[in-house]
Amino acid sequence: MTPEDIPTLPRGVRLHFDRVREAWVLLAPERAITLDATGHAILSEVDGARSFGEITQTLAERYNTPPEQIATDSAGFLDALRARRFLDVRP
Amino acid sequence: MSTVRPPIAMLAEVTHRCPLACPYCSNPLELTRQERELDTATWADIFRQAADLGVLQLHLSGGEPASRRDLVELVAAAREAGLYVNLITSGIGLTERRLRELDAAGLDHVQLSLQGTDPATADEIGGYRGGFARKMQVAGWVAEVGFPLTLNAVLHRRNLHQLPRAIDMALEMGARRMEVATVQFHGWAIENRAALMPTLDQAREATRIVAEARARLKGRLVIDYVPADYHEDLPKRCMGGWGTTGLNITPEGLVLPCHAAQTIPHLTFDRVTERPLREIWYDGAAFNAYRGTEWMQEPCQSCDRREVDFGGCRCQAMALVGDAAATDPVCGKSPHHARIRAQAVDYAADVEAPLVYRRMPEREGVE
Numbered sequence: 001m002t003p004e005d006i007p008t009l010p011r012g013v014r015l016h017f018d019r020v021r022e023a024w025v026l027l028a029p030e031r032a033i034t035l036d037a038t039g040h041a042i043l044s045e046v047d048g049a050r051s052f053g054e055i056t057q058t059l060a061e062r063y064n065t066p067p068e069q070i071a072t073d074s075a076g077f078l079d080a081l082r083a084r085r086f087l088d089v090r091p
Numbered sequence: 092m093s094t095v096r097p098p099i100a101m102l103a104e105v106t107h108r109c110p111l112a113c114p115y116c117s118n119p120l121e122l123t124r125q126e127r128e129l130d131t132a133t134w135a136d137i138f139r140q141a142a143d144l145g146v147l148q149l150h151l152s153g154g155e156p157a158s159r160r161d162l163v164e165l166v167a168a169a170r171e172a173g174l175y176v177n178l179i180t181s182g183i184g185l186t187e188r189r190l191r192e193l194d195a196a197g198l199d200h201v202q203l204s205l206q207g208t209d210p211a212t213a214d215e216i217g218g219y220r221g222g223f224a225r226k227m228q229v230a231g232w233v234a235e236v237g238f239p240l241t242l243n244a245v246l247h248r249r250n251l252h253q254l255p256r257a258i259d260m261a262l263e264m265g266a267r268r269m270e271v272a273t274v275q276f277h278g279w280a281i282e283n284r285a286a287l288m289p290t291l292d293q294a295r296e297a298t299r300i301v302a303e304a305r306a307r308l309k310g311r312l313v314i315d316y317v318p319a320d321y322h323e324d325l326p327k328r329c330m331g332g333w334g335t336t337g338l339n340i341t342p343e344g345l346v347l348p349c350h351a352a353q354t355i356p357h358l359t360f361d362r363v364t365e366r367p368l369r370e371i372w373y374d375g376a377a378f379n380a381y382r383g384t385e386w387m388q389e390p391c392q393s394c395d396r397r398e399v400d401f402g403g404c405r406c407q408a409m410a411l412v413g414d415a416a417a418t419d420p421v422c423g424k425s426p427h428h429a430r431i432r433a434q435a436v437d438y439a440a441d442v443e444a445p446l447v448y449r450r451m452p453e454r455e456g457v458e
Contacts, residue, residue: 012200012239020145027175029200032147085267
């Protein structure tokens, strides 16, 4: 994902707090994906308006981490979500 | 035995009524009549219990769930309980207005079944004239409302040649996901093995077409594929492992580890109106019958795949070998494997075999 890409959660894909397992999950058609802290932090910021660059910048400031680090750490996870159509991207 | 974890998915078969009569229906041969179905309030209570137990995904199925007049209320109750709600439907019984009501009630996702890619094939398989035309109309409304859609193409010897067209239809309908499901032989499909068994060539061709389409449509359409079972050498990890991932509720409230579990005669099933769902999941005799690996025989017991596929499908072992604890004979290590493969070839060559349609039992007390 490039910094200019605008990620969006398509309809039918939503964040959910699993109170039984005490973890955040991403609910999607026929799938429930357990999220780690980074995954949850990024997806919580996805609003269909801000670019991936803006999101990593926001998180970088909040967690005092370089934005490139956040982008690198989450690349595989976000690509996997895109491949399953759980995350769409607008250029 | 390893620790039992909470279930993730629940299949609620809210009715066995269905306008279609598909000869591969996974419902049991003994269908439940309307007067024995659970009412709205009982289902709402089950949904709450399921969410408390850890279920995240609810699949509303049947029969045709749209045959329930209270479908919108059921969806609302399930969302209220915190579940992700998927409607598994043929489309028959849904109107544009009803879809808008389901939208307002919070329905998350629609899975639409496809019996064939043209009216003649689809209506013959479904045993319902006009069904295909109606389904196309419903697909249009689903897209208009904006529901995420999975197209579920059920394939067998009579329609496997239509797979490329079915994939195109999924794209035309705007589906993000497709299931290419070769018929699994449970329920009514067992009665129709000779009429529906794919040839080995068809099974291989389907695998090739799916691989090609997955590569071509990457990032656009996700294809989940269920290959022709009897022509394989490795059994399926049925239900993700017995009593590990999912559970099934029948229209009258029996709680099953899988939809075909009632074909295993020595199992007894708890009723959700008589025992809490949590107890049934953790302590129910049927759920504990085939959990873990202790129940296994050879060649499963010493097999290095025993926790990969758990010996395959218990109901299939029951149906084909007469022992639910036996190795699923689809497995190449089963002593019955060669017989099953030969049988599959024989079934596939039976071009005269008629379709046996699913039908409800006669009304009690009436001839």
